[in-house]
Each structure stands twice: as C-alpha cells, then as structure tokens.
Amino acid sequence: MTMKNGQCRSCGSFDIRSNRNRKFPALNTMTLGLGNSSARYAALDTYVCVNCGYVESYVASPEDLNYIQDNWESVGVKCENTVRSRKNSDQLPPRHDEHWRTQTLHS
Numbered sequence: 001m002t003m004k005n006g007q008c009r010s011c012g013s014f015d016i017r018s019n020r021n022r023k024f025p026a027l028n029t030m031t032l033g034l035g036n037s038s039a040r041y042a043a044l045d046t047y048v049c050v051n052c053g054y055v056e057s058y059v060a061s062p063e064d065l066n067y068i069q070d071n072w073e074s075v076g077v078k079c080e081n082t083v084r085s086r087k088n089s090d091q092l093p094p095r096h097d098e099h100w101r102t103q104t105l106h107s
C-alpha cells in the first residue's frame with residue numbers, strides 16, 4: 001500500500017496532498033553519492049496526509065533509482081533471523097523438570 005493511491009497509510013484518510021507537480025524548486029532532496037565535481041542529489045516527491053500529518057517520500061526520477069541500485073548497499077531480507085530465534089525458544093525442554101522430579105521420588 002502506498003499513499004500514491006490517495007489513501008493515508010497511517011489513519012486511512014483520503015485527503016492526501018502531494019508536491020509532485022510542484023512549480024517551485026524541490027527542497028526535499030536526498031544525497032545519493034559523490035559525483036565527479038559535486039555531490040549527487042535526488043529530488044523527492046512528497047505525499048502528506050493533511051488529516052494526521054503522515055508523510056511519505058519517493059525518489060522522483062528513474063535515473064536516480066538506477067544510481068541507487070548501482071551504488072547503494074542492499075539491505076536484504078531479515079525474516080530468517082526471527083524464524084531461527086522462535087525455533088530456539090520452542091526447544092526449551094519442559095521435560096528437564098519432570099526428569100528431576102522422578103529422580104527425587106526414587107531416592
């Protein structure tokens with residue numbers, strides 16, 4: 001779900017405003033990297049929910065997205081770790097306590 005579709009991701013309001021067709025210089029920029037002579041910036045399209053104030057930003061041009069794909073590090077998918085830690089807690093054996101109890105009964 002994205003606010004480009006006109007609905008707020010946070011509160012569900014349909015009153016979304018955008019500076020996409022801005023007639024003013026883009027002040028929302030992000031540094032992409034160091035170019036040959038000066039740093040390279042990307043202009044951001046910003047979407048604002050005027051009901052709750054939630055803001056979403058998108059890189060505006062496909063060239064900037066290509067640059068990021070070539071130069072930025074990939075984050076990767078991290079859900080594998082959470083699956084692993086869940087398995088570990090499942091393996092905590094409740095049998096250990098039972099075993100100890102039967103031993104004390106015998107002695």
Ligand SMILES: [Zn+2]
Nearest residue numbers: 008011049052
């Ligand atoms: Zn909202």
